[in-house]
Amino acid sequence: MSTVDPTISALSVWLALESPTHHAPGVNGMMDLVAKEVEGLPIAVERLPGRDGLGDSLILRAGPNNGELAVAVMSHLDTVHPVGTSAKDLPVRVEGDKLYGPGACDMKGGAWLALQAFKEVAIAGSAKRPMVFLFTPDEEIGSPTTRGVIEEIGRKSAAVLVTEPARDGGRIVTARKGVGRFDVRLEGRPAHSGTRHADGRSAIREAAHQILAIEGMTDYARGITTSVALVGGGTAANVIPQHAWFSVDCRVTSLADGVMMENRIIDLAPRDPDVVIKVTGGMNRPPYEKSTAVAGLFETARGIAAGIGFDLQDVPMTGGGSDGNFTAALGIPTLDGLGIDGGGAHTLAEFGLVSSIAPRRALIKGLLETI
Structure with a gap:
């Protein structure tokens, strides 16, 4: 038994x-x-x-x-x-x-x-x-x-x-590694995508530019990685999107790099001056x-x-x-x-x-x- x-x-x-x-x-x-x-x-x-x-x-x-x-x-x-x-x-x-x-x-x-x-x-x-x-x-x-x-x-x-x-x-x-988490919110200007397209300012278009910029901050030689894994936005298929958001994960090997990366992400500047970007969060686990x-x-x-x-x-x-x-x-x-x-x-x-x-x-x- x-x-x-x-x-x-x-x-x-x-x-x-x-x-x-x-x-x-x-x-x-x-x-x-x-x-x-x-x-x-x-x-x-x-x-x-x-x-x-x-x-x-x-x-x-x-x-x-x-x-x-x-x-x-x-x-x-x-x-x-x-x-x-x-x-x-x-x-x-x-x-x-x-x-x-x-x-x-x-x-x-x-x-x-x-x-x-x-x-x-x-x-x-x-x-x-x-x-x-x-x-x-x-x-x-x-x-x-x-x-x-x-x-x-x-x-x-x-x-x-x-x-x-x-x-x-x-x-x-x-x-x-140290860990940073950030939330990025973008606000553009809504407009009808068919009749008033030129009046709109797409928050999603701006988010696409910012996501590529953040992903481009990865530096394997220094042990720095950045990734965007969550993203959303928009209201309807025929509306220039007023809102968009995404999350950022950042990993660093030193306290100095943590400060540097936090400042880079917090200070994101829009390519389109008519879109507002608000970034919250920071480095939440030190190296x-x-x-x-x-x-x-x-x-x-x-x-x-x-x-x-x-x-x-x-x-x-x-x-x-x-x-x-x-x-x-x-x-x-x-x-x-x-x-x-x-x-x-x-x-x-x-x-x-x-x-x-x-x-x-x-x-x-x-x-x-x-x-």
Whole structure:
């Protein structure tokens, strides 16, 4: 008679509870699961009410109260998958070494395994420093309601461990690009496209010029990328369009390039002087650079991994942003990508590798006990 792997069983419960960012009941349900899991343990629980229609945050505290800076762990419990995904397109299931489900890789797998490590260390009383574990509800949309608490905890920490998924082969992240998001709105002059065409000033025509200009700002040699992925406008097929809009995504490798690109995009000037352009937004995640302190923390992690039995490697600066960008930009040594190894994040083929859970859990336990 076969037995169910308790790790798979426990993590499957998390995957089955769908928690897209804008579905506060699901996100809060995830916070409930975490709070219930630490009941009766030497772990203090603080719950921060959500705002702007988003879910709550949860802060766990444990370890010695010795006045030292803390070691902080950070995970988000929101996902990109809408409610109903697990029932139709991405059912929770195991196929060989792959555990499929919404958020299996990004990042419930990492959050779950890190919580187990945190509990182990709290119960054993083996931490040298206070430990803090922050669970957030809004990372997938840029952490608009939680950046303040992320930075507050970061400033009181000697190191920050982020449980975003590992990169291919279990490699972790020690540098990320900065991320900017902008919204561009254009207003032209409407006119009948048949009888008064010359009187019109097309907002869509102007948007086309601006989109090409923004896409042309990409500079691969400097690690700068710009893209327009959402666009809209117009009112009817026979009207010169008065309104148009589009979004801009910008990635940079340095703070200086972030300032430069923000100014270039904010200062967009219309080719047609009769069209008005309004740009809002900015750089919302600063670059996370591999400083000397980050490199030192990585070497500590490599030593712990070697003792567990695997060779830990990192990746070159990656284009995706995370909450680690915020703490690293404050000068706090930050390691990211410490979560589950897997693939298909943000797709309907998302999975985590079951075989990666135990060693990644042991790595985080070792970091909590060593830093």
